[in-house]
Amino acid sequence: MSQAHRQIKLGLLFNSPGSDRPESAAAADGRPAHSLLGYYADIARRLEQARFDFLMVADTVSTESAHQQAPRPEPVTLFSALAGITRHIGLVPTVSTTFTEPFNLARQLQSLDQLSDGRAAWNVVTSSNGERNFGDAPIPDHGERYRRAAEHVEVVRKLWDSWEDDAIVNDHGRHIAVRADKVHRIDHRGRYYAVEGPLNVARSRQGHPVLFQAGSSEDGKAFAAPFAEGIYTAQQTLAGAQAFYADLKGRVRAHGRDPEHIKILPGLCTVIADTEESARRLDDEQWNDIPPHVLRALEQQLGGIDLSDLDPDQPVPAERLPALFAVQGRQSRYGIFRDFALSERWSVRRLLRLQASSAGHGRIVGTPEQIADHLQEWFLNGAADGYILMPSQGPGGIEIFAGEVVPILQRRGLFRRDYEADTLRGNLGLPVPGSRFGQPPAHAARAG
Amino acid sequence: MSQAHRQIKLGLLFNSPGSDRPESAAAADGRPAHSLLGYYADIARRLEQARFDFLMVADTVSTESAHQQAPRPEPVTLFSALAGITRHIGLVPTVSTTFTEPFNLARQLQSLDQLSDGRAAWNVVTSSNGERNFGDAPIPDHGERYRRAAEHVEVVRKLWDSWEDDAIVNDHGRHIAVRADKVHRIDHRGRYYAVEGPLNVARSRQGHPVLFQAGSSEDGKAFAAPFAEGIYTAQQTLAGAQAFYADLKGRVRAHGRDPEHIKILPGLCTVIADTEESARRLDDEQWNDIPPHVLRALEQQLGGIDLSDLDPDQPVPAERLPALFAVQGRQSRYGIFRDFALSERWSVRRLLRLQASSAGHGRIVGTPEQIADHLQEWFLNGAADGYILMPSQGPGGIEIFAGEVVPILQRRGLFRRDYEADTLRGNLGLPVPGSRFGQPPAHAARAG
Numbered sequence: 001m002s003q004a005h006r007q008i009k010l011g012l013l014f015n016s017p018g019s020d021r022p023e024s025a026a027a028a029d030g031r032p033a034h035s036l037l038g039y040y041a042d043i044a045r046r047l048e049q050a051r052f053d054f055l056m057v058a059d060t061v062s063t064e065s066a067h068q069q070a071p072r073p074e075p076v077t078l079f080s081a082l083a084g085i086t087r088h089i090g091l092v093p094t095v096s097t098t099f100t101e102p103f104n105l106a107r108q109l110q111s112l113d114q115l116s117d118g119r120a121a122w123n124v125v126t127s128s129n130g131e132r133n134f135g136d137a138p139i140p141d142h143g144e145r146y147r148r149a150a151e152h153v154e155v156v157r158k159l160w161d162s163w164e165d166d167a168i169v170n171d172h173g174r175h176i177a178v179r180a181d182k183v184h185r186i187d188h189r190g191r192y193y194a195v196e197g198p199l200n201v202a203r204s205r206q207g208h209p210v211l212f213q214a215g216s217s218e219d220g221k222a223f224a225a226p227f228a229e230g231i232y233t234a235q236q237t238l239a240g241a242q243a244f245y246a247d248l249k250g251r252v253r254a255h256g257r258d259p260e261h262i263k264i265l266p267g268l269c270t271v272i273a274d275t276e277e278s279a280r281r282l283d284d285e286q287w288n289d290i291p292p293h294v295l296r297a298l299e300q301q302l303g304g305i306d307l308s309d310l311d312p313d314q315p316v317p318a319e320r321l322p323a324l325f326a327v328q329g330r331q332s333r334y335g336i337f338r339d340f341a342l343s344e345r346w347s348v349r350r351l352l353r354l355q356a357s358s359a360g361h362g363r364i365v366g367t368p369e370q371i372a373d374h375l376q377e378w379f380l381n382g383a384a385d386g387y388i389l390m391p392s393q394g395p396g397g398i399e400i401f402a403g404e405v406v407p408i409l410q411r412r413g414l415f416r417r418d419y420e421a422d423t424l425r426g427n428l429g430l431p432v433p434g435s436r437f438g439q440p441p442a443h444a445a446r447a448g
Numbered sequence: 449m450s451q452a453h454r455q456i457k458l459g460l461l462f463n464s465p466g467s468d469r470p471e472s473a474a475a476a477d478g479r480p481a482h483s484l485l486g487y488y489a490d491i492a493r494r495l496e497q498a499r500f501d502f503l504m505v506a507d508t509v510s511t512e513s514a515h516q517q518a519p520r521p522e523p524v525t526l527f528s529a530l531a532g533i534t535r536h537i538g539l540v541p542t543v544s545t546t547f548t549e550p551f552n553l554a555r556q557l558q559s560l561d562q563l564s565d566g567r568a569a570w571n572v573v574t575s576s577n578g579e580r581n582f583g584d585a586p587i588p589d590h591g592e593r594y595r596r597a598a599e600h601v602e603v604v605r606k607l608w609d610s611w612e613d614d615a616i617v618n619d620h621g622r623h624i625a626v627r628a629d630k631v632h633r634i635d636h637r638g639r640y641y642a643v644e645g646p647l648n649v650a651r652s653r654q655g656h657p658v659l660f661q662a663g664s665s666e667d668g669k670a671f672a673a674p675f676a677e678g679i680y681t682a683q684q685t686l687a688g689a690q691a692f693y694a695d696l697k698g699r700v701r702a703h704g705r706d707p708e709h710i711k712i713l714p715g716l717c718t719v720i721a722d723t724e725e726s727a728r729r730l731d732d733e734q735w736n737d738i739p740p741h742v743l744r745a746l747e748q749q750l751g752g753i754d755l756s757d758l759d760p761d762q763p764v765p766a767e768r769l770p771a772l773f774a775v776q777g778r779q780s781r782y783g784i785f786r787d788f789a790l791s792e793r794w795s796v797r798r799l800l801r802l803q804a805s806s807a808g809h810g811r812i813v814g815t816p817e818q819i820a821d822h823l824q825e826w827f828l829n830g831a832a833d834g835y836i837l838m839p840s841q842g843p844g845g846i847e848i849f850a851g852e853v854v855p856i857l858q859r860r861g862l863f864r865r866d867y868e869a870d871t872l873r874g875n876l877g878l879p880v881p882g883s884r885f886g887q888p889p890a891h892a893a894r895a896g
Contacts, residue, residue, distance in 0.1 A: 037531065060648070061555075061648070073559035073562055073563055074556050074559040077528040077559040080524075080525040081528045081563045084531075085532045085533070099549065099551075103582060107509075107522045108525050111525040115485045116529075132642075133551040134549055136642045194584045196580035200520075
């Protein structure tokens with residue numbers, strides 16, 4: 001893809017921080033006018049109309065937050081339901097490697113890719129909690145989880161490769177639907193998994209689901225570089241985002257991959273209004289009254305400390321904050337909070353607002369033009385290939401973005417006016433991977 | 449429900465024996481006019497129009513059949529996709545207890561129940577193969593699988609109960625969406641599973657998914673009696689079906705349950721034409737040329753024996769057939785084949801046709817009136833509460849059933865003209881279960 005035509009990629013995170021209320025409302029009534037699926041479907045249709053690349057949903061298998069907000073449908077089922085309702089937009093469920101079997105997951109995601117006709121992805125996470133719902137074993141530590149995850153992803157990719165593209169033939173007369181020589185056992189025997197294969201789902205129009213990854217720690221970057229095609233990352237500053245972008249693209253190149261084949265997509269919370277002043281007022285109003293569960297979330301974000309005895313208008317004492325390597329989950333995100341707490345000496349109240357409004361992701365408050373300027377600046381200055389948007393005004397914020405920011409980006413030639421393709425890979429500018437078992441192997445894998 | 453208004457319940461099994469060809473055709477072309485989801489969606493819409501109770505799909509996590517027929521989407525993803533496209537019809541995925549974590553499965557199925565607004569079920573199976581895709585351990589034997597399955601189902605049910613019906617409140621002012629006192633840890637510690645809970649998905653309009661069960665062996669019946677609400681069973685004769693029906697209803701009563709709250713639904717293959725003669729000719733033509741993979745399937749069905757050296761027009765020698773208890777999977781189905789082979793001295797060719805056409809399920813060939821007569825006879829004579837249909841003419845057979853058999857049943861007052869309810873439980877006449885953690889506990893569980 002030539003630099004001249006390089007365009008911003010846009011995704012939406014369904015469960016954005018600070019935007020759970022409308023969704024809770026949809027789920028709250030015994031029989032809402034608007035069904036739960038209807039809530040998601042309306043947003044999906046609107047963003048498809050606005051030519052968004054994809055929808056994404058974060059996930060946890062922990063129930064610690066069950067008392068804090070309305071529970072949401074499991075990501076694979078949610079996006080399967082949306083597959084039947086949408087036609088172009090990509091579907092990016094988050095699923096943990098720590099609590100799933102590679103065969104089951106490879107199968108479900110490849111089925112989603114088939115049912116959506118080539119629009120599925122997998123946002124790979126390793127989970128930092130939830131283990132008490134899966135037996136007695138303690139959760140593996142950060143490094144061990146990533147080692148296991150690397151093998152998990154490898155098994156899933158082998159299973160996706162176990163069917164060659166031309167394995168299914170349509171020869172009714174001879175009653176043969178599948179060419180046995182085009183379907184391969186994988187015979188994987190590794191440190192953590194033993195899986196024979198083949199998968200029992202064939203390849204899709206885009207080969208297999210796009211691979212997203214959402215960890216930005218050192219372990220996370222090393223894990224992502226060999227395979228990830230989309231990166232969801234939390235970045236607060238242009239300089240920080242540029243450093244992350246250069247670092248990860250360099251790592252990808254070092255693995256012999258084309259750096260264009262990984263899209264770096266910082267999360268971005270938005271508060272948008274007609275004037276900057278009213279956007280700021282809207283933002284202030286929204287966070288005047290921070291829900292009580294946010295304190296608990298902030299304590300978790302800071303490595304599990306207790307903040308309840310502190311003066312909310314004073315900085316967090318340095319001795320309360322654990323070292324980065326000692327934090328077992330969301331390590332890179334903790335780094336952001338720790339920097340604000342230590343270097344900028346933010347008060348507990350200000351950190352609470354950061355948690356409530358964006359959970360450490362970038363945040364921009366202003367007019368549609370200002371939002372567009374921000375997206376353009378990071379995009380043109382080596383900080384982002386696109387964004388995963390987290391509008392903090394719920395469906396209203398999504399509508400303002402789709403209706404007012406997108407047209408500005410389109411006028412500036414920074415965002416598509418129509419879908420380039422009808423697969424997620426096609427729209428993201430990613431190659432269709434060939435099967436490692438196919439002929440010719442390496443060549444086909446590189447061809448767009 | 450009074451006997452006077454007792455009506456036949458009807459489901460469709462998507463992947464019927466002998467009907468895989470149209471589906472293969474849909475999947476075969478790189479980009480078919482008809483997408484894979486479109487194939488399923490057309491059938492779903494047609495049967496919703498005909499007021500069917502539910503759609504079901506069988507499943508295996510084994511890839512042994514991958515070379516035999518086109519692979520199909522994984523059941524939970526398939527039915528989630530159909531949830532968005534349909535409004536009334538029930539969705540019954542088959543999922544194995546042997547290869548899933550109770551927390552993940554409870555969560556996905558409850559999500560499907562939420563996304564479909566109360567139309568989900570779970571057809572519980574224990575799987576007799578597939579273990580080589582899930583590590584090194586051999587598959588547990590028949591009895592052990594059922595013991596594990598019983599605990600698995602119990603954990604899933606506890607997780608579904610972990611949210612009381614009124615756990616979600618909509619109180620924006622106080623930022624409270626969930627009442628903590630209405631969400632419960634399950635703290636399950638059993639022989640096979642340790643699961644803390646609560647689930648992170650709330651209850652649906654029908655409480656939780658309907659529980660189907662598909663094993664008819666002694667182990668299977670003992671397993672089903674305490675919890676199953678729908679039974680998928682293979683029955684060849686009226687007398688055999690009556691005995692099974694009476695046995696299982698009696699077991700259900702012995703568990704203190706209302707026998708009306710379990711629906712016994714034999715599988716039934718149909719070949720339908722305007723005259724009996726043309727239906728018979730159609731059937732003969734269809735099985736003149738039995739696909740080669742059916743021999744392998746029959747060998748598996750008979751407990752893993754080798755039939756390739758036998759004269760296809762001679763009976764299977766008795767010494768080739770293993771004892772019933774020695775067969776580790778599909779034990780009750782093996783019993784049917786074994787009876788035909790030993791008592792009726794069926795030839796290999798005839799057994800092959802039984803496998804190819806119905807895999808041991810009941811089979812009826814005739815006019816729409818004759819099909820309706822058969823359904824009526826079993827229904828009125830204590831052999832069935834309804835049927836899981838497996839039309840062996842593909843989508844054409846489904847259309848004939850919906851367009852010609854259903855109206856006859858409606859005229860006879862045996863089948864609904866409109867849905868009674870908009871949940872699967874409502875249409876099947878099953879009670880909405882209360883949460884075991886709620887108040888009042890036992891009473892609510894029995895209330896319709």
